[in-house]
Amino acid sequence: MKTSPVNLTEKEYLLPGNRVCPGCALSLAYRHILKALDGQVIVTVPASCLTVLHGMYPVTSVTVPCVNTPFASTGASATGLVAGLKALGKKDLTVLAIAGDGGTHDIGIQALSGAAERQSDFIYVCYDNEGYMNTGNQRSGSTPLGAISGTTPILGKQQNQKDMTEIMEAHGIPYVATANASYPLDLYEKVRKAKAIEGTRFIHVFTPCPPGWRFPFSDTIRIGELAVQTGWDVLYEVENGAFRLTSASEPIARKGNLRPVREYLAEQGRFKNITEEQISELQARVNARWQRCLDRATNL
Ligand SMILES: Cc1ncc(C[n+]2csc(CCOP(=O)(O)OP(=O)(O)O)c2C)c(N)n1
Numbered sequence: 001m002k003t004s005p006v007n008l009t010e011k012e013y014l015l016p017g018n019r020v021c022p023g024c025a026l027s028l029a030y031r032h033i034l035k036a037l038d039g040q041v042i043v044t045v046p047a048s049c050l051t052v053l054h055g056m057y058p059v060t061s062v063t064v065p066c067v068n069t070p071f072a073s074t075g076a077s078a079t080g081l082v083a084g085l086k087a088l089g090k091k092d093l094t095v096l097a098i099a100g101d102g103g104t105h106d107i108g109i110q111a112l113s114g115a116a117e118r119q120s121d122f123i124y125v126c127y128d129n130e131g132y133m134n135t136g137n138q139r140s141g142s143t144p145l146g147a148i149s150g151t152t153p154i155l156g157k158q159q160n161q162k163d164m165t166e167i168m169e170a171h172g173i174p175y176v177a178t179a180n181a182s183y184p185l186d187l188y189e190k191v192r193k194a195k196a197i198e199g200t201r202f203i204h205v206f207t208p209c210p211p212g213w214r215f216p217f218s219d220t221i222r223i224g225e226l227a228v229q230t231g232w233d234v235l236y237e238v239e240n241g242a243f244r245l246t247s248a249s250e251p252i253a254r255k256g257n258l259r260p261v262r263e264y265l266a267e268q269g270r271f272k273n274i275t276e277e278q279i280s281e282l283q284a285r286v287n288a289r290w291q292r293c294l295d296r297a298t299n300l
């Protein structure tokens, strides 16, 4: 049965009153990830906005156990937790490694790549707010071309994004997926599916950040939806090599009604100095990836 607001579990593992900014998409995504794992989880997380969300000892906003790991070590920490649980004979707990794009695309990529190559048995979620937000929005490997950040303050970033989901797929792991905080039920179902699979599972979650991307706190859901409607973010999953478009991306593909990327960029102050050339380059990248997705989709 498909998950709907009616049959979604009412159990909460993320408590109200945590320390994220108003309108933070990470908080919404994390709430649904923990619901999907039904409290049967040990989380490992490096320094990030998520550690701020968790809170400082002796208070915390989550009801599940969590390990704070050094920035570069999330994949290794998850491997260690898996080995520890195996030694204790505990089979009912999932290990969830979850990190930002800085902790995944850049600083944690080595430990994650090694763990995936070993087919270590955990779920890795990268929540992508496209910058090192916790320390003031420095540019990361996931900051887009033309985006103003703390370290690209005037002209914006001069390089394109790294596609971490494609990099993880190249490891030959059994499940990779993209998700978006504006589509929490799609995210919930993907985590449920990943939970039932053995080996390294990777889910990339698009999480708009109002202060970093410079849009009003009240617009988070709409910005996430606009990303999907323009093809900036594509919702899909690849299970043992079979590619499926999911959620809102599937009807957009059927109707062929992608909106121009310009509409998405215009809503965010971080793109205020972007050039026409850069907009054309970004549109060409979006078009090329969209075509790759259409060519691969087995469910159209
Ligand atoms: C080895 C190391 N370098 C730098 C830091 C400082 N630091 C803490 S959080 C953070 C930013 C994390 O960015 P990201 O992983 O994208 O997560 P976000 O803050 O965006 O949630 C940095 C640079 C650190 N804790 N450890």
Ligand code: SF4
Pocket (backbone or CB within 6 Å): 019, 020, 021, 022, 023, 024, 025, 026, 049, 129, 133, 134, 208, 209, 210, 211, 212
């Ligand atoms: S800076 Fe962005 S990602 Fe971090 S807590 Fe605030 S809204 Fe969330």
